[in-house]
Amino acid sequence: xxxxxxxxxxxxxxxxxxxxxxxxxxxxxxxxxxxxxxxxxxxxxxxxxxxxxxxxxxxxxxxxxxxxxxxxxxxxxxxxxxxxxxxxxxxxxxxxxxxxxxxxxxxxxxxxxxxxxxxxxxxxxxxxxxxxxxxxxxxxxxxxxxxxxxxxxxxxxxxxxxxxxxxxxxxxxxxxxxxxxxxxxxxxxxxxxxxxxxxxxxxxxxxxxxxxxxxxxxxxxxxxxxxxxxxxxxxxxxxxxxxxxxxxxxxxxxxxxxxxxxxxxxxxxxxxxxxxxxxxxxxxxxxxxxxxxxxxxxxxxxxxxxxxxxxxxxxxxxxxxxxxxxxxxxxxxxxxxxxxxxxxxxxxxxxxxxxxx
Amino acid sequence: xxxxxxxxxxxxxxxxxxxxxxxxxxxxxxxxxxxxxxxxxxxxxxxxxxxxxxxxxxxxxxxxxxxxxxxxxxxxxxxxxxxxxxxxxxxxxxxxxxxxxxxxxxxxxxxxxxxxxxxxxxxxxxxxxxxxxxxxxxxxxxxxxxxxxxxxxxxxxxxxxxxxxxxxxxxxxxxxxxxxxxxxxxxxxxxxxxxxxxxxxxxxxxxxxxxxxxxxxxxxxxxxxxxxxxxxxxxxxxxxxxxxxxxxxxxxxxxxxxxxxxx
Numbered sequence: 001x002x003x004x005x006x007x008x009x010x011x012x013x014x015x016x017x018x019x020x021x022x023x024x025x026x027x028x029x030x031x032x033x034x035x036x037x038x039x040x041x042x043x044x045x046x047x048x049x050x051x052x053x054x055x056x057x058x059x060x061x062x063x064x065x066x067x068x069x070x071x072x073x074x075x076x077x078x079x080x081x082x083x084x085x086x087x088x089x090x091x092x093x094x095x096x097x098x099x100x101x102x103x104x105x106x107x108x109x110x111x112x113x114x115x116x117x118x119x120x121x122x123x124x125x126x127x128x129x130x131x132x133x134x135x136x137x138x139x140x141x142x143x144x145x146x147x148x149x150x151x152x153x154x155x156x157x158x159x160x161x162x163x164x165x166x167x168x169x170x171x172x173x174x175x176x177x178x179x180x181x182x183x184x185x186x187x188x189x190x191x192x193x194x195x196x197x198x199x200x201x202x203x204x205x206x207x208x209x210x211x212x213x214x215x216x217x218x219x220x221x222x223x224x225x226x227x228x229x230x231x232x233x234x235x236x237x238x239x240x241x242x243x244x245x246x247x248x249x250x251x252x253x254x255x256x257x258x259x260x261x262x263x264x265x266x267x268x269x270x271x272x273x274x275x276x277x278x279x280x281x282x283x284x285x286x287x288x289x290x291x292x293x294x295x296x297x298x299x300x301x302x303x304x305x306x307x308x309x310x311x312x313x314x315x316x317x318x319x320x321x322x323x324x325x326x327x328x329x330x331x332x333x334x335x336x337x338x339x340x341x342x343x344x345x346x347x348x349x350x351x352x353x354x355x356x357x
Numbered sequence: 358x359x360x361x362x363x364x365x366x367x368x369x370x371x372x373x374x375x376x377x378x379x380x381x382x383x384x385x386x387x388x389x390x391x392x393x394x395x396x397x398x399x400x401x402x403x404x405x406x407x408x409x410x411x412x413x414x415x416x417x418x419x420x421x422x423x424x425x426x427x428x429x430x431x432x433x434x435x436x437x438x439x440x441x442x443x444x445x446x447x448x449x450x451x452x453x454x455x456x457x458x459x460x461x462x463x464x465x466x467x468x469x470x471x472x473x474x475x476x477x478x479x480x481x482x483x484x485x486x487x488x489x490x491x492x493x494x495x496x497x498x499x500x501x502x503x504x505x506x507x508x509x510x511x512x513x514x515x516x517x518x519x520x521x522x523x524x525x526x527x528x529x530x531x532x533x534x535x536x537x538x539x540x541x542x543x544x545x546x547x548x549x550x551x552x553x554x555x556x557x558x559x560x561x562x563x564x565x566x567x568x569x570x571x572x573x574x575x576x577x578x579x580x581x582x583x584x585x586x587x588x589x590x591x592x593x594x595x596x597x598x599x600x601x602x603x604x605x606x607x608x609x610x611x612x613x614x615x616x617x618x619x620x
Contacts, residue, residue: 260602
């Protein structure tokens with residue numbers, strides 16, 4: 001298929017169509033509006049349904065209903081909207097329902113601003129909502145990767161029967177890049193035959209619910225679900241190593257579009273004779289800790305760069321496990337650390353590494 | 358990097374190099390499908406005319422896009438002698454449909470300067486024009502529709518004509534010419550430019566709306582060769598709306614420029 005120029009939001013919408021998603025429910029919020037806008041045009045063309053909900057609370061319950069009857073469904077929102085959906089996300093996880101949720105993060109906290117930020121890393125990977133559960137969270141760094149990962153999100157959601165989140169930011173959603181859509185064989189939703197509510201004529205009735213009053217049953221359910229999370233962590237962690245084949249003194253950690261600024265900074269630093277590698281988690285939940293640990297041990301010091309106040313820092317520190325010091329540099333509110341900012345921070349880390357000798 | 362006009366060239370020479378010609382009318386409204394490149398075309402055109410010594414004002418009427426609006430190039434515009442007509446204060450970082458009084462002023466007064474109005478995408482973005490129709494009155498204007506044949510919904514002649522008709526219906530104004538802005542960023546080829554020009558011609562045959570000019574990014578292709586391949590006039594652009602990983606000058610990168618309150 002020929003390349004076409006698309007906004008990240010539109011491209012994710014088309015990727016969902018290509019992945020066989022036929023249902024979208026959502027409520028408008030900047031900076032992800034082009035995604036529902038695009039699907040409101042496209043879904044009717046492929047026999048699907050688009051509904052603008054009355055609120056994000058309604059959204060999360062509508063995707064619960066759709067996933068419960070075994071159809072492929074997605075929603076998208078941005079930071080405050082995802083907060084409003086959070087209770088429903090816990091219900092979806094508690095009922096083991098496969099849905100895809102897109103979060104195009106904007107600056108926070110509160111109503112804050114509409115410019116891009118990585119303000120919901122902690123929300124997506126740790127504190128999504130009440131109860132014991134995890135999301136599977138993938139963070140793209142380009143429009144093409146957003147397309148590829150959106151398709152993967154649907155596959156993983158169905159394979160593991162769990163909510164999967166695509167964690168982008170306003171920049172991924174708003175910027176335009178050439179993309180192509182890989183051919184994908186699309187069948188009906190997989191793994192739904194023995195639980196989805198498809199009509200009980202000729203078989204025993206089923207129930208899709210997150211209500212478990214019996215403590216023994218609930219305890220067992222949660223243990224079973226966390227065994228599944230272990231399998232997901234074993235099979236599905238994804239990451240990128242950049243400029244790590246040669247020896248490096250500083251290892252930068254960054255996710256999403258932030259990693260692209262860091263790559264440009266690494267190119268600059270290379271010209272100045274400074275050796276820097278980059279570790280970019282693609283799955284931020286489960287976190288590729290083992291791979292990061294090995295990469296960290298090859299560096300003298302680590303620099304974590306984010307478009308927030310340091311939300312991924314704790315994951316990097318856990319992977320460093322006290323073996324190396326981790327510095328942090330971040331901007332938020334809609335500002336992005338520039339190439340110069342990153343170069344400067346690398347020199348500062350290098351100076352600290354020298355001083356420690 | 359200096360953003361000052363290149364004084365080593367005469368106005369005529371520099372105009373000949375980038376090919377942006379002064380418009381026929383003083384009031385020039387730029388519309389088009391979402392993501393067709395209206396802002397990049399408007400900013401390039403305005404800067405080019407200012408460098409030719411003309412008085413130019415660029416008004417940001419984008420009420421559809423949350424980012425990548427011409428207000429983010431305000432510093433660049435001012436440095437090059439273009440007067441940006443944009444909302445001031447923190448409201449400029451909002452996604453509210455802010456219409457400042459100077460815009461009505463631009464439409465009502467017969468100013469000497471050339472005005473370029475950069476309007477938001479699709480019929481939703483063009484809706485703002487309907488509210489300005491009274492201010493416009495009987496004044497003459499040109500309404501340019503920007504077309505990129507590598508964008509969804511305008512990749513066919515039918516799609517382009519439908520987009521033109523939708524924008525005309527909502528705005529109550531008539532499209533007077535098209536600007537062919539076919540590209541695929543770094544993957545742009547000569548074929549894509551020529552394909553766009555052909556589509557512009559086909560739209561013209563169907564609707565009677567002529568192609569004003571086509572655009573090419575200056576660093577991408579051999580413009581001299583392209584000019585031999587088509588009778589369509591070509592204007593050469595430079596990419597101004599750069600993401601932070603492509604910009605060495607943080608003050609001119611997006612969205613840092615939007616956060617720069619010094620302007």
